[in-house]
Structure formats: C-alpha cells, structure tokens
Amino acid sequence: MRSGRRKRKLHLSKLYSFTCCRASSFEDELYSQIGGRGYSRVVLCNEHGGNLESEVVRDYADNSVRSTKYTPATFLPKSLFEQFRRVANFYFLVTGILAFTKLAPFNAASAIFPLIIVVGATMVKEGIEDWRRKKQDIEVNNRRVKVHKGDGNFEYTEWKNLRVGNIVKVEKDEFFPADLLLLSSSYEDAVCYVETMNLDGETNLKLKQGLEITSSLHGNLSFQKFRATVKCEDPNANLYSFVGSLEFGDQKYPLSPQQLLLRDSKLRNTDYIFGAVIFTGHDTKVIQNSTDPPSKRSRIERKMDRVIYFLFCILFLMAFVGSIFFYILTKDDLQGGSMKRWYLRPDDTTVFFDPKRPAAAAAFHCLTALMLYGFFIPISLYVSIEIVKVLQSIFINQDIHMYYEQADKPANARTSNLNEELGQVDTILSDKTGTLTCNSMEFVKCSIAGVAYGRGITEVEKAMGKRKGSPLNHEQVIGSEPNSINESSNGKASIKGFNFIDERIMNGNWVNEPHADVIRRFFRLLAICHTAIPEMDEDTGNVSYEAESPDEAAFVIAAREIGFEFCKRTQTSVSTFELDPVSGKKVERVYKLLNVLEFNSSRKRMSVIVEDEEGKIFLLCKGADSVMFERIAKNGREFQDKTMEHVHDYADAGLRTLILAYRELDVEEYKEFRNKFSKAKNLVCADQERQIEKISNKIERNLILLGATAVEDKLQNGVPDCIDKLAQAGIKIWVLTGDKMETAINIGFACSLLRQGMKQIIIHLESPEIKALEKDGDKLAIIKASRQSVLQQISEGAAQLTAYRGSSQQAFALIIDGKSLVYALDDNIKNMFLELAIRCASVICCRSSPKQKALVTRLVKSGTRKTTLAIGDGANDVGMLQEADIGVGISGVEGMQAVMSSDIAIAQFRYLDRLLLVHGHWCYRRISSMICYFFYKNITFGFTLFLYEVYASFSGEPAYNDWLLSIYNVFFSSLPVIALGVFDQDVSARYCLKFPLLYQEGVQNVLFSWRRILSWMLNGFISAIIIFFFCTKAMELQAFDSEGRTAGRDILGATMYTCVVWVVNLQIALAISYFTMIQHIFIWGSIAFWYIFLLVYGAMSPHFSTNAYQVFAETLAPSPMYWIVTFFVVISTLIPYFSYSAIQMRFFPMFHEIVQWIRYEGKTKDPEYCHMVRQRSLRPTTVGSTARLAAMANDRRDRTTINRR
C-alpha cells in the first residue's frame, strides 16, 4: 500500500508545476555556499535536552519577541535622552542645571520643577505606550503551540519557549509560531495552504510543499526517532528567498522557500502540518523585515520649531542688550576707588558683580538673563500639544459619522501627530480600486463568438446616461446616486459577484445558440482556468470560492450560474459539474491539471494546461486584450473584429475585460514543453522567472479566440458626493490607478473628475511609430523615441493650456499612462510634467505600478511643497501612503497592509470629506491658534520680566516670586489653551461641510502664517508693556492703603502677576467663539485658581514662600487699590485687541467669520444667499458635480445668448 502511494505521488509531482527542486540542481552555486559566510546556520532537528551537539544550537535567539522601545533598565536613560533631544527641553535642562549655581535669578527647585513635570508627563506617555506594546508582546509570546517533547508526545507549550530545532505541530487556522521548515502535512504529498495576509497583505492562499523525503512523517509517533540536520542561510529580511539543505540519513536535500513557512502567516485549508523550527524570535523573516514606518511631522510643527528658534533669537538679543547695560552700570559703580552705589559694596564683591572685571560680570549676567527670560520659550508647549493631539485623535476615532456599520469599523487615527496636517491638504492622490470603487466585482457581460450577451446596466452606464440626459434634473440625479447603488445591490441581492441577465444563455438555453460549442468552451474555461479554491458549505451544499482576485471569483461564480460548477480542486485535478443540456443532469467531469502558468503583471495573462477525460491536452488562457490578440492563431480570428468591438464598448462602459482563448496541444508538443518547464522550475537562481516566462510565452501562442468577459468594478457609496465636496474645498484630486486608460477615464467620469467639455490632454505611447519600434525590439531606440514622444506631448499640452489661458472657463484634464509615466518621471522632464499637471483640473495616471504611484506622490510633494494626502487600500498603495505627507488607509477588505502603513485609517472613501473638511479643519485651526496663543501668553509674561529689569539696573532680579514664576505655564494658563486645542470650533461640522471653501484657510495656511504669528507676538509685547507701565505708574510711590504703607517688590509683583493671569485668560476668552461648560470652567477656573494658589502659597512658612508670605491675605485683598488697579489694567490691556478684532470681524472678515455671520444672522436657511456665498467660493476650473452643473448652466446661458442674437 505504502509503496503504491509513493509511486503515484512521484508520478504526479512530476506533472505538477510546484514540483520541489530535485537533487540535480543541488550543485547549484548557491548551495555550495552553505556552511560558508552568511550561510552558517545549523539546525539540529528534534534534538532536545542534554545532547552534546545541542551546544551548537545554544546561542540562537529564543522565540520571544520584543517590540517595545524600552526595557525596564533602559527606559530611564533612553527616554530621557529622547526628551532632551528637543532644543527647548535641552535649553531648560541647561538652565535648570545652571539654576543650582550662584548665577540663578531664582531658586533651583522652582526652575527644575516645571521641567520635571513636563518631561515626566511625556515620559509617562511613552511608558504607557510601551506598556501596551509589552502587553501585546506578552500575549504573542504566550500563545500556545504543540511541540514534540520526545517519544512521539506532542504537548502544548508557549511560543516563547520554542527553540531552534523543535518539531511543532500547527493545526488549521493557527499562526505559525516561528519560521518553520515544512516536513509533512495532513496531505499525502506534504502540501499545505498558507495565508500571508499579515506579511504582504495578499489574501490569496499560497501553496507550500515539504520535501518528499519527509512527507511520510505523518503520525506523532513517527517523530520518535526522527533526526535531521538543516544547514541554511543566516537570518535575513528577504521574505521570498531561502537557501539551505537538509541532511537526513546520509543524503543531502536542497531546501527552497517552498518549504519555509513564515511566522505570522496562517495555515489554511490544511488540517495540520509538522514543521521544524528554523528561525526563532527576532531571527524570523517577518521581524527582520519590520522597520519603523517613516516618522512624519506636520508642517505646523516644523514651522513651530522655526518660531521657537526665532524666540530664542529674541531671547538672546534681550539677554545681550541687558548684559550691555549691566556692563555699563556695573563698571560705573567703582571709579578710581570711590564707590557709586556703595550699598552694593562694589569694592568687595563676587565676580558676578565685580566692577573691576565688568566683562566677566556681564558674561555671567548674560547666562542669568537667559535663565530669567526663559519664560519666553513655552516650556509646556510640546507636552500640551501632545496631550491635545491625543485627545483630538480620540475625537476622530469617536466620530460616529465616520463609523462604517457594515464592517464594524470606526475611523482610526493611528498617529496623532498629523491631525492638523489634515486641514492643509492641497492634493489628494487616490488609488482607484477599493478606494473609489467597491471591492466587489460583478460579472455583467460577455462576448462569445462575436455575440454580445448580458443586459445588465452598469453604474457607469447609468452615470453616463445621466450625463447625457437633460441637465435640468441634474440635482436630482446627483442626489439619487447613492440610492441607486443601494438598490442595485440590495434589490436583486441574489448572488454576490454576478449581475448577468440574458435569457439566451441562462438556464441552459445556450445550447440553442448558433455557436453552442464555443459557449461551452467559454464557460468551461472560466470554470477551470483559475487558481480559486472551492469551499463547500456542508449544511447547504453550496459552494463558495476563495480566489486570488475578485474578478476571478466572479468568473467562477458566473460559470457556476450558467451551469459549469467548479466543485473540487486537488493537487492534480479540477472537477466540475456540468449541466448536460440534453439530459438536464449534472455530470461530473475531472480535468487533470498539468500545469499552471501563473498570472503576473508583466504577462497579464494566466493559463492552465489540462488533460480532459478523453486524454486531450488543452491550454486554456485568459488575459488582457493587449497581450491576447497578438497570440491568436490565424485560424482563430473568426470573431476577432466583433470581439474587439465589444471589448471596446465594455471598456467604455467602465468594465474590466479579459479575453478568453484556448488551444489544443498535441502530446509531443506538451512533453517538450513539460521537460523544459520543469527544468526551468528547478532553477533556483534569479534567472528562473525569466526562463519560465520564456517557455510559457512559447506555448501560449496560436490560440483560438473564444470571447471576452466584462466585469464591473462598482463605485463606492457616496464617492461622487465626497469628491464634489473636496473639489469645492479647492483640493486637487489625482487618481493613480493600475487600470487601463479606458476604465480609468470612465471611473473619472463617474466620479465627476472628468466632465464633458473638459479638455483632455492624454499622454500615451500607443502611437504607431512607437509600436513599430517595439516590434523591432531595439530597446535603446524605443527609449529614445518614447522619451521624445512624451516630451513632445507634454509640451503640446502646456501649449494648449497657455492658449486657453484667456478664457478661464476652460478646464483641462490630464490623463497619462504608466508607460509614459516612466519617462515623465525622468529627472529632466518631471518638472515640466508636474507644471502641466498642476495646471490641469484633474489628473489621472493609469496603468501605474506601485512604485510609480510612490514616485508621483514624491514628485507632487516635493514639487509643489504643499501637503499631499494619499489614500489607498491595498498593498500596492503602501509606497504611496508612506511617501505622502499623510497616508490614509481604507480599512476595507484587502488585508491590513495599507492600514498598517497608513497614518489614519477610515473605512470608506466617502468619510474623507468629513475627515478633512471637519476634523482636519478643526484640528488645523485648533493647533495653530493654540500655538499662537502659547507664544502670546509667554511673551506677555516674559516681557514684563524684561521691562522690570530695566528698572532694576538689569541685575537679573525677577519681578515675581520664584515659585510663581515657575508654575505660570503649568497651572495658570495651560488648561484653557488645552481646551482651545481640543474643543474649539469656529463653525460647527454642518457648516464646515456646507461651506467647503473654509478648508482653504488651512491650505493657504492663513491661520499660521508668519504674519499671524508675529501679530500675536506683537499683541503679547503690547499687553506686557501696558500691564507693566500701568501697574508701576499706579502704585509707584504713594501709600498703597489707608494705613499708609507703601507697595514693595512683593506687592507690585503680585499685582502685575494677577493682571497677567487675568489678561491671558480673558484674551483666550476673547479669541475663541465657542464656549461650552468646559471652556467656562477652565478659563474662570484658572483665574480662580490663581487666587486660591496665592492664598495657599502665602500661608506656607515664609521660608518657603519668601516674599509671597501672606501677600494676598494681608496686603492685597484688603486694599481697594489692588482691586481697582487690577480691574483697570486688565480691561485696558484687552481694549486694543478687542478693537482690532471688532473691526476685522465686521469689515475684513475671514471666511470662517463670514460663515459665523451667516449663522448669526440666521441666513443659513436662505438658499439663495448661501448659494451666493458658496458661488463666490467656486473656482472656475474646479471638478466635481457642482462644477459640472455650473459648467452646464454656463453652456446653456451661452447658447441662449447666441440664439437671441
């Protein structure tokens, strides 16, 4: 029995395309390196415990993984180091250390305390984040897997306990705990199916096969005596290569990636496998591969750094000026032995005040001043921003309007540092499929034997119908679009992936068609030529399919519905039930699967070679029209013209088409092919792929055309609407897709990115000259000609644009294909290309590879220096997402890859308008106002200190008590700013969406322009000056109360401080226009807290509170002077800003203020008025349905005026 099975298997594996490498290729160059450098790993399989030889194994890493940044030991030094890499923090650290010297104007503890709070808060945050990662690690490390404990016993153990060489048994739907060498599986020939979604985002199953020699190890017991040695390459990051050899018995067998099961992939469709652990823990390929995603910082933060440097400059300038004065005054104190200010004892002093060495004293003074004026730099700015951003992210995640019910997915801001960047997006680069369109494909039409079948109407056809239809009911049409999508999917709701209605071939009627045999072959091909795997639902008997791509699933489903049900796949065969039209019975047919010539993007086709029950060998092939028509045999072109026509129509209707063809092979031809093919398959070098392609290419010729299929790629819900909103907001939208030009253009029309009357500039390389060159195959000539052609087309486009410049109504669209893009992205041409693209209203790049997507993104990002947002859902968008300033991942159905490399994940494209126009706008506004305000409050405070120095002969004595100084930023002014940063809204979400132009405030960066920043700073200086002079003038000399006592340093300081606290808090109340309870509590609470603090602090022992001892209770509070001075100074200080903003609000309102007016005046319900405001905001060349409508109206108007004439 056993030998018989083996015999059969041998036979089959020869035929099967995944045949493992044979010993013949063992002398291959790569294998000779085993044991050498880079290939030194030795794994002793199944050697556990006490074995002498295992000492070799000992030093391989264990299987626990650590994704944390810190360990308990390194946390402190490492996170501190991270913290002090920030300039501002480092500055405060230096001043904090200096504060322990005699130089300090205040006591050291008060200087170091805020720094500790700020750094501590950030470190706690780091710690919590790392703790979360740690918990994940613990969870992963403690997963359990069955491992061989000797004598054939398999016991559960934690992942982290796995050692190199262990034998593990992984069961169905479990993850592999480490990189395993596949020994055997529940299948006889040691194959297993693996899902690698976590590795590469691909959802299709991959087939792995163990070595034949180990495939017989089935039962647990068979591992009792199993010993083998694996020698292989050292750990590396290449997921798709593996070189090694297995020494089993006396023989050596080569190993390939085909035997390697990677950690984090999952066993599917296989009951269990046995594997030997090869790489563990951090040696595994997936972990070797994981690199941190590029860290992105927002534009505002980068600018903020520059502002901080600017503040440093002011700080140094002030310190320097102060030091000069100090130098003069100090030098003056001692003139030839006679003292001036004798009470300072300049004759007997320290170096800090020594008139004999005024330069040294001034230098030291400069350090003191730097410490004192340090209040210019908002110490808590970074930590406040971080807190605010985290809270903002929570709001984004919590937004119920961005929650996708069907998939149970809310929005997920994965990084919080880009929130405000969302409000500044200038260009959106969008993937098409899965982003703009649904992840579902529906089989709608086909053309068989030159006859078009299928009466279904596609979404695009509907859209086009509307476009051509009367423009009057346009509004209604736009409105009903999402509904119609729902209808079509819900109304019929019959079979997912199948939307084909044609009574001519359904229900077995196809037999009556003229070319019944072609139809049979057509559907048979659909049922056989694929890589899908059927899954039988045991309860209902229904078959569902797991396929590599949804179009493939749609084909199999279509075939099933017509009556060619694909029901079973084994390693070597494909079985179908065919409905026999004569008898009406289901007949099972089994096709021997001889070879699969797989799909790849360069081949653009896939074929299978099968042997049917009569022993005839067929090559069945399906592929893109561009590659298929040239492979059709002369005698197979019967329907070519008709089919081409249909294909063209289908593409026009926005459908994806594939050409189906077949060919019968004679046995000799096949044998020759088989030999060559298996030889090529056994090559391990890089050449393998090329060889296989060459051989496949040879056999996929002289095909006989059967027909074409058309699959619809459906637009997602709400996409046109969303695009319209974004376009109205002045955001440019580029579509980067891998689709062909026709499909892309059609989707463009469906999304209103293109419209009739828009001039299309199409750049492609399909001209006859280039095609002719391509036939010759002279590569250099092709490149030269192509580049020339692209260059010419670009300059022609530019010329067109320039010609039309006068008439602003003309909109342009640029459409470029992947081939041309290769040249357009050349260093010499790319700027020209970009310039052209920017001037076009919409840009569509079709047929672009993932790399090109990333390159285009980089070009736009670096070329325009504006914020770019990339949105996509697939692994092929990862490059683009990482390259763009913001990557938005659609957490759709195509794996996690895009989401994992994105910054923010949303479930549907249609949420993008809310994400940008509402959250982006708010966050941008919040953060920029917050930063401006931070600078304001610190300058107000810091500059009063400087002004006081003028009156204290620049000696460096602060006006305020030490502790009051240091907690200003932490307690009295931080919460209202945080409330501003988290809760402020200029206008509500509804108005953000109603008046999308509001968004331009972010794109133009009006709220964080230098002008605005400097204005706020100026406001700070003015406030400081008013506070200082009014306070000092009012309390200067005379008695402070009716008891006749005068105001000293303590009283003046506390009064000024009170004014500062009031002013900065009232200033924020003036600046915001959105008061919830939270704002009220924070603003008034901060002011109240100041008094409470002063009371409590004043009640502490005078040793601690020094000159603030009892200052409020005893001196300030009982004195009417204090209260009326405070009242006067606070109001007077705010009057300039108040007048300014009153004038600005009324006479020079910004757009958000206009909207506020509209809301205030209750005109939002007045459609005409709103229209007027919105109309003003439309740019003439914009895209989107509103613009389309406007263009149509214009057209009509023009026409009527012409008619009248």
Next chain:
Amino acid sequence: MIVRLSEFDNCFYVGREHKSPPLTNKMMEMEPQSAPTPKKHSKKPKYSKFSQQELPAWKPILTPGWVIATFTVVGIVFIPVGLASLFSSESVEEASIRYDDQCLTEMHSENAVEFIQNGLTNKTCTTSWIVERRMQAPIFIYYQLDNYYQNHRRYVKSRNDKQLMNPASEGDTTNCYPQDKTNDSMPIVPCGLMAWSLFNDTYRFSVNTNSLAVNKKDISWGSDRSSKFGSKVYPKNFQVGGVVGGAKLDENIPLSQQEDLIVWMRTAALPSFRKLYGKIETNLEVNDEVEIVIENNYNTYEFGGKKRLILSTSTWIGGKNPFLGMAYLFVGGVSLVCAIVFILLYVIKPRPLGDPSYLSWNKNPGLLK
C-alpha cells in the same frame, strides 16, 4: 516592511470581510482593538454630545451690538471709578520736602561725599514748612529715595531669612557676603547688605514750638513682625568696624520690634521709593508752622540719589497719585469715543454681507491657479 506587491493590480477578495479571521498577530503595531474575539462587541462609537463635539455652546461673535455695548459699558463704568479715584487722590494732603541739597551747607556743596562720610561734621539741619490745608491725623511721614536700587539682585539676595527669624541660626550668614562676619569672624546679626545699609536719617517735628510725637509703632506689616523677624533675635556685631553703612541698631531690642529695619528690609520694587518713617497722631491746622529738624546722615550723594521728606494723609485708595484716576478717565473716555466711532462706522459703512472678496486668497487669485 518590505512589501511584496500584489500581482494583480486590483486584487480583491469577495465576501471575505465577514469571514476574515481576527487579526491577532502583533509583531508590528496594529489596531489596538484587535482583540481575539472582535465580534462580541461592536466597535461603534457611542453617541454622546461630548464625543461628537456637539455640546451646547455659547457662540458669541463680535456683532455691532456687542462691540458698542462693551465700549459703552467700559466707558460708563470707568469714568465714575476714575472720578472717584481722582477725587480721593485729590483729597489727600501731601507735602514733599527735598532736603539732600538743602541740608548741604555752602562750604560742603562741592564735596558732598566727603561731608557725609565725615563722622565729625554736624549734619543737623532745620527747615520749616507752613501747612497750607488742614491735615487730618494720622499724618504719615515718609522718606523718599530716588535712584536707589533696592531691587538689585545682589542687594535683594543679601540677607538671610533664617538668621532673622531664628535665634539658633545666628551663625547662618549664607548669601550675606561681604556683610556676613566681622573681621574677627563673628557672625553679624542681621547680616547682609540690606540690613547694613539701613536708612539712618532722623526727623524731629515741632509745631509752634510744641514738639510733635512721632509714632513709630505699626509702620510695618504684621506678618513681617510675626513671621519674618524673630522676637528673640537681637542685633549682634552690627555696624562694628570696617565700613559703616547706615543706621545702628539697639542691641537690646529684638528684631521683631525694630520696625525701621523691618520696613527697610521689605525691599522696594523700583529705584524711586517711599518708606514709612512714622505717624503723627495729631491734626495739623492751616497755617501751622511745622519746624523739622533733620539729621542728614544717609549718604545719597555718592550715587546721585535724592532724599525727600514726605508728609501725607491717606484715604481708602492710599496716598496721592492722580495717575490711576486720570488713566481711568482717559480709557473710559476713549471707550466712549470708540463706541461712537463704531456706531458711525456701522451706520455709514454697512458691511457688504458675505463678500468673499475680502478673503486673502481671493484678492490674489494667482495663488489658486
């Protein structure tokens, strides 16, 4: 991660979403929510006005009404307050006598520093002053110094609070250099420049040849006496040897009762300052001639400071300073003017509603091209 790009450009999976296994692998940072059983609870955000940022809010904008009302109210409040302050300030009677130059005899006017430093010269000087308006007791006596930097960092720091409060810390003279120890290394109590430079001019008053009592009690803040200057700390080694700065202290009176010192050591904020010297508890009538005998001891000549003697009454607002009242009136007036200007502006130039031509980017359409 190195990403292997999907072979199909558009490779999707039909009907996977409901089947897709929970993502439990955690090699890289992933969604935090991927619990092993995500199906059990929906991830739907809970609706609350807070989480949806729809909290009821007061959304004021600066409408003409608000602006005009604010300015008017400020004007209406400020002017009476200003008038009241000004009135109170004006009701204060104040006499200011500069004597640093007056008390220099002709022969010393050229070498004032020498004069003041010479311990032997007679520094008594007499001046008189006729009361112009009635002064209600208590009449406060101040001395005023100009160009005197009590707020200099060296000066402010040059004291030791522990020593002042606690008799046990007598030897603690940190921060007091150079006035920390005597030449024979005895600690000075109170130490430091601040105490050392204590003002030492004295004044005697007489009206119509009757001498006026000067009350020196309660001229300092109570908290200073109780908590900053010890009642058991007595001056020691003060102003002995070396350079003598200012006044000497009676070694038998504890610091808490040395009110002149306490007042002096509550440092002034600005280089011109007044300090309370004492109180006269009797009223001064119009045309009373007050004779003042000044001991002009304190050296202000060296740094060019001025000395003044001030007699002043007080009211609820303190002493005489018209600044606050005037400033109130000024700002109140300006507010009213602003209110009127705004009224006129709103009447004359009604805002073209919703005119986006004000938008910066619309002014410069080139930006958007």
